[in-house]
Amino acid sequence: xxxxxxxxxxxxxxxxxxxxxxxxxxxxxxxxxxxxxxxxxxxxxxxxxxxxxxxxxxxxxxxxxxxxxxxxxxxxxxxxxxxxxxxxxxxxxxxxxxxxxxxxxxxxxxxxxxxxxxxxxxxxxxxxxxxxxxxxxxxxxxxxxxxxxxxxxxxxxxxxxxxxxxxxxxxxxxxxxxxxxxxxxxxxxxxxxxxxxxxxxxxxxxxxxxxxxxxxxxxxxxxxxxxxxxxxxxxxxxxxxxxxxxxxxxxxxxxxxxxxxxxxxxxxxxxxxx
Amino acid sequence: xxxxxxxxxxxxxxxxxxxxxxxxxxxxxxxxxxxxxxxxxxxxxxxxxxxxxxxxxxxxxxxxxxxxxxxxxxxxxxxxxxxxxxxxxxxxxxxxxxxxxxxxxxxxxxxxxxxxxxxxxxxxxxxxxxxxxxxxxxxxxxxxxxxxxxxxxxxxxxxxxxxxxxxxxxxxxxxxxxxxxxxxxxxxxxxxxxxxxxxxxxxxxxxxxxxxxxxxxxxxxxxxxxxxxxxxxxxxxxxxxxxxxxxxxxxxxxxxxxxxxxxxxxxxxxxxxxxxxxxxxxxxxxxxxxxxxxxxxxxxxxxxxxxxxxxxxxxxxxxxxxxxxxxxxxxxxxxxxxxxxxx
Numbered sequence: 005x006x007x008x009x010x011x012x013x014x015x016x017x018x019x020x021x022x023x024x025x026x027x028x029x030x031x032x033x034x035x036x037x038x039x040x041x042x043x044x045x046x047x048x049x050x051x052x053x054x055x056x057x058x059x060x061x062x063x064x065x066x067x068x069x070x071x072x073x074x075x076x077x078x079x080x081x082x083x084x085x086x087x088x089x090x091x092x093x094x095x096x097x098x099x100x101x102x103x104x105x106x107x108x109x110x111x112x113x114x115x116x117x118x119x120x121x122x123x124x125x126x127x128x129x130x131x132x133x134x135x136x137x138x139x140x141x142x143x144x145x146x147x148x149x150x151x152x153x154x155x156x157x158x159x160x161x162x163x164x165x166x167x168x169x170x171x172x173x174x175x176x177x178x179x180x181x182x183x184x185x186x187x188x189x190x191x192x193x194x195x196x197x198x199x200x201x202x203x204x205x206x207x208x209x210x211x212x213x214x215x216x217x218x219x220x221x222x223x224x225x226x227x228x229x230x231x232x233x234x235x236x237x238x239x240x241x242x243x244x245x246x247x248x249x250x251x252x253x254x255x256x257x258x259x260x261x262x263x264x265x266x267x268x269x270x271x272x273x274x275x276x277x278x
Numbered sequence: 279x280x281x282x283x284x285x286x287x288x289x290x291x292x293x294x295x296x297x298x299x300x301x302x303x304x305x306x307x308x309x310x311x312x313x314x315x316x317x318x319x320x321x322x323x324x325x326x327x328x329x330x331x332x333x334x335x336x337x338x339x340x341x342x343x344x345x346x347x348x349x350x351x352x353x354x355x356x357x358x359x360x361x362x363x364x365x366x367x368x369x370x371x372x373x374x375x376x377x378x379x380x381x382x383x384x385x386x387x388x389x390x391x392x393x394x395x396x397x398x399x400x401x402x403x404x405x406x407x408x409x410x411x412x413x414x415x416x417x418x419x420x421x422x423x424x425x426x427x428x429x430x431x432x433x434x435x436x437x438x439x440x441x442x443x444x445x446x447x448x449x450x451x452x453x454x455x456x457x458x459x460x461x462x463x464x465x466x467x468x469x470x471x472x473x474x475x476x477x478x479x480x481x482x483x484x485x486x487x488x489x490x491x492x493x494x495x496x497x498x499x500x501x502x503x504x505x506x507x508x509x510x511x512x513x514x515x516x517x518x519x520x521x522x523x524x525x526x527x528x529x530x531x532x533x534x535x536x537x538x539x540x541x542x543x544x545x546x547x548x549x550x551x552x553x554x555x556x557x558x559x560x561x562x563x564x565x566x567x568x569x570x571x572x573x574x575x576x577x578x579x580x581x582x583x584x585x586x587x588x589x590x591x592x593x594x595x596x597x598x599x600x601x602x603x604x605x606x607x608x609x610x611x612x613x614x615x616x617x618x619x620x621x
Contacts, residue, residue: 007424007427010424011421011424011425014417014420014421014424015410015421018410018412018413018417019410019412020412090410094408094409094410094411095406095408096408096409096410098376098404098408099408099409100425101374101375101376101394101397102374102375102376102397102402102404103397103398103422103425103426103465104394104395104396104397104398104400104425104426104427105394105425106375106392106393106394107375109394274378275378276378277337277371277376277377277378278371278376278377
């Protein structure tokens with residue numbers, strides 16, 4: 005396993021483009037979060053300090069940071085897609101197999117790299133959230149701090165799931181640009197599916213079914229936190245109530261998709277003549 | 279009377295001499311005899327490296343490889359010959375795990391290892407050299423070492439062999455085609471391969487490049503490495519190979535030793551002043567199958583062994599005096615064309 009991960013890391017880290025993209029996808033979100041925690045002075049008109057709004061309180065901070073950080077996953081998605089695309093365009097995938105890598109090992113080395121980077125990202129965001137939280141939070145009891153750390157698990161699963169999907173589309177399309185287009189098409193297809201079911205039945209059923217779709221199920225892991233913050237500000241408004249928790253079944257759906265994408269990628273490679 | 283009972287290195291070396299050059303081999307007692315017999319088995323036993331059985335590959339309706347069978351034994355140099363599109367690369371692709379077979383099977387070594395494990399003991403280059411353009415030669419070779427699971431200490435040595443040591447820290451994308459091809463050979467040598475597979479190694483190279491690659495191949499062959507060379511360049515195969523497999527449209531036409539490719543005994547090229555008498559005599563002679571005349575040069579094909587001296591004497595005794603006598607065998611090119619035109 006270490007050997008396969010090692011292989012993939014060498015391929016990625018010696019490539020300048022992917023190095024920059026990896027850097028962006030990891031550093032940028034944390035930079036944004038760090039900056040947002042600093043007191044802003046907007047043209048001397050008023051000062052904006054997000055910390056004052058209570059968004060950096062435990063346990064809300066876990067929800068907020070993981071949600072915003074996951075918006076930056078698209079940069080690493082480009083890396084994932086291009087690491088397949090490059091193997092095809094340089095024909096190095098063929099050379100790798102001839103040199104004695106099995107097709108299974110090839111897919112696994114990509115998957116391990118995905119898990120590795122997702123893990124690193126999760127650890128960094130966990131650490132930064134903890135630091136900011138300890139600095140700003142009004143509640144510092146241990147029990148409150150560790151409450152809702154399930155968002156970190158959700159963040160990790162979400163990244164692994166999404167990148168596995170990218171891996172599959174990369175294998176399917178062989179070219180980075182097409183693979184990214186496929187992801188966009190899938191996004192549209194999911195909404196068309198949602199629209200169709202709403203039209204045939206109703207929005208409630210449609211949403212329940214949509215929650216099983218790959219992209220939506222990943223999104224659903226960490227629901228947007230703004231409504232929750234609004235909810236905490238106006239507890240009397242009933243229409244703001246929604247279920248923002250991380251549920252086991254949500255994680256399970258994404259894990260099933262992840263497994264499916266990896267297996268399909270393997271099947272695809274196995275059947276293909278290079 | 280010999281008093282040494284152990285089989286030392288000298289003894290072991292004496293065996294092939296005794297066997298092939300008819301030199302005496304002294305056996306002292308029963309156990310010595312047994313040791314020698316075992317050593318002898320090792321020397322002459324044909325160790326298969328690759329066995330292909332009824333291999334077939336179809337791309338849609340096109341049959342690229344059709345029911346192909348052959349065996350590659352250790353220590354020989356094999357050539358796969360065939361015109362473009364005859365299924366050479368497809369066959370290699372199948373045994374190298376990048377193309378899926380339609381039917382039939384193949385096994386590496388004794389057949390107990392999986393293909394990808396076996397490939398770690400194989401060095402192969404196919405068509406174009408494929409490396410990561412953004413990595414340097416050393417970095418690329420390190421990656422290959424990681425895949426094959428071998429130590430990285432041979433990198434400089436193999437780069438030296440192919441003459442790229444002074445460019446080892448240049449990016450692969452800055453290399454010329456000849457250098458890329460040489461790097462590919464270096465990468466194939468990293469694991470001290472049991473067999474080196476080369477698919478059109480000189481394709482697209484300039485004369486210097488072709489020469490360099492051939493010299494490297496010769497060096498490797500001299501070390502006793504088994505080589506499988508796919509090519510459509512006949513003189514290339516003729517110069518280096520001992521055995522040959524001839525393919526045409528995915529069908530095997532011949533496999534065996536290069537010099538036995540055509541069961542012919544060669545031919546005589548003759549000139550004499552009394553041409554008509556000579557032709558008449560040749561036509562009545564049972565040893566000749568076919569007589570051709572072109573520009574005053576008579577070519578007479580043998581259907582059994584005959585040396586030029588006997589032949590000359592025979593003609594002389596029958597009153598024909600030759601002005602020109604050459605005994606030749608068909609070149610590989612003529613043999614190859616003869617074979618591939620048969621169908």
